[in-house]
Amino acid sequence: MPSIKPILKVDKQKANGEAPLYIRITKDRKSKYKSLGIYLDPKHWDDKQLKVKKSHPNSNRANNLIAKRISDVSGAILQLEENEAPYMPQKAFEVLTGKPTRGLLEYSNSIVKRMSLVNSLGMVNRAKAVVSKLTTYLDGKDIALNEITVGWLKEYDTYLRTHLQNGTNTVASNMKIIRRILNEA
Secondary structure, eight states: OOEEEEEEOGGGOOTTSOEEEEEEEEETTEEEEEEEEEEEOGGGEETTTTEEOTTSTTHHHHHHHHHHHHHHHHHHHHHHHHTTOOOOHHHHHHHHHSOOOOBHHHHHHHHHHHHHHHSOHHHHHHHHHHHHHHHHHTTTOOOBGGGOOHHHHHHHHHHHHHTSOOOHHHHHHHHHHHHHHHHHO
């Protein structure tokens, strides 16, 4: 089970000295943060107990909100673990908000449409070919942009070389277009 903790980000203090409070989910040594929308003076935060000190005028309300959000995140994680599918910490926040992050295929298709208005036909056709290969590789299932890692890219590179028998220049051209998509995202 991933760890869930409230964190006061002192490095993001505002001019008035207040710092934002976040929830951190850590799974497999990867962390994701979600703002709680609460700003506190660091003197009102207890780092050991991970809660707002009683010296704060609304400490009970703030601590109850923190406990509720942690409970909501825990519930989302349990829901994801029931499905027995691998997931990243960001997925728990998506379940909470009901707003999934955009997927690679979805974003790629929107970029290809935009490119068709601006770029030459040859560039658009190359991008369509890359998206087609990605669709085949992912078996029609989209992957969230934040789940794309160096390891995933290496696996895709291997797929292009072995399964599709693409040469070095073709693989490099494909990766260049994927890099462009990821940079725009």
